[in-house]
Amino acid sequence: MQFDFPIFSPVEQINPELFEQKGLKLFIKRDDLIHPLISGNKWRKLKYTLLKAQSLGKNHLVTFGGAYSNHLLATAAAASKFGLKAIGFVRGEAVDNDTLFLCRLHGMRLIFTDREQYRHKELLFEQHFGNDNDAFFVNEGGASIEGAQGCAELVQELPMVYDHLFCACGTGTTAAGILNGLSQHHLSTRLHAVPVLKNGEFIGEEIQKFSNGNQNFNLHADYHFGGYAKTTPELISFVKEFTTATGILIEPVYTGKMLYAIFDLASQDYFAAGTNILAIHTGGIFGLLGMKEKFR
Known part of the structure; x- marks a missing residue:
């Protein structure tokens, strides 16, 4: 078995008006570009x-x-x-x-x-x-130790040190891997995990299970919009507006909820001025296929 394509994705900065007003910088790690189908x-x-x-x-x-x-x-x-x-x-x-x-x-x-x-x-x-x-x-x-091991490698690709790093969570494996990667590279970056399912507080335990109890993260469990693959008109509007404004396609199951959380927290002055924030685009664009009617 030969792995004949690299696992690497670029980081790009976007400049929403909200973040400019707050003195914040927002970057996106484009893991959605790794592969057309085996993405993120x-x-x-x-x-x-x-x-x-x-x-x-x-x-x-x-x-x-x-x-x-x-x-x-x-x-x-x-x-x-x-x-x-x-x-x-x-x-x-x-x-x-x-x-x-x-x-x-x-x-x-x-x-x-x-x-x-x-x-x-x-x-x-x-x-x-x-x-x-x-x-x-x-x-x-x-979800596995091996899965977390692969996600940890994301950290070594980062071109700079960020104050905060956000990712969406379904099982906690990706967040645990990133947390491990931050520890391995002795980075003080704070991880923020956004569960996409209702009652997602248990994700915190899953993250610690695959990261040896590391607690250098925050869990934002209030951005599930009703549960896994559930949406609201507000979330759908956010996904539409973000995609139109940036040219970066997102979906409302994972990355859409995570980015909504970042924008909402920024509007509440959760981040200090001068903060660098990195959002992980974990792919999953095909999740849009089951939601086409919601975007009409």
Whole structure:
């Protein structure tokens, strides 16, 4: 298995009027540009997972996600690129949509699973693939120590030291990895994690689980807009206005909520004047495919 493209993304500064008024500088790490389909934190979380599978002689990835899962699509694309088989357990009733079409197009076989069974992922894996010596369990969203290890490498790409670093959170793996990276490079940058699901306070424990209890972060759990993949007209308007003003495409599931949090905190004078803020664009643009009606 050869990884024949670099994992690197540029940082660019944007200049919203609000931040100029407050004396703040806002930068975006464009992880959405890493790869068209294996974009953002998905490739970072898959890198060492795939290397572990390789070291164990496994060539059959078995993973999990919802019907519009960016992780399923990224895993399907990565498996296709590197000559692996891929199976995706899809939460809920059988459906057909653009994301799953792309998963199938890349050769992923999909198994639709009711929500109760889906909660027991390790059991599902054992029931279906326990006797398959080639099968390798890949947790939903790439959540794992290996996933955090890949995300930690983001820090070494940064061109300068920032006062604050923000990322959206679904499992906490990306935030934990970045936190580890900041520690490894002895940076005082404060990490801010924005859970995108309701009652996301537990994300703090997940971050510490993959970062050896490091607590150099803040959790902003009030920007979920009703729950995972939930939106409001206010959030949709923000996504539209941000994309129009910057030319940077974002979606309302992850990066949109994280950036909304930054803008809202800035409006409340959360940051001192002269502060440098870095937002991580974690990709996931295909999440827009399930929300087209909301943007009409």
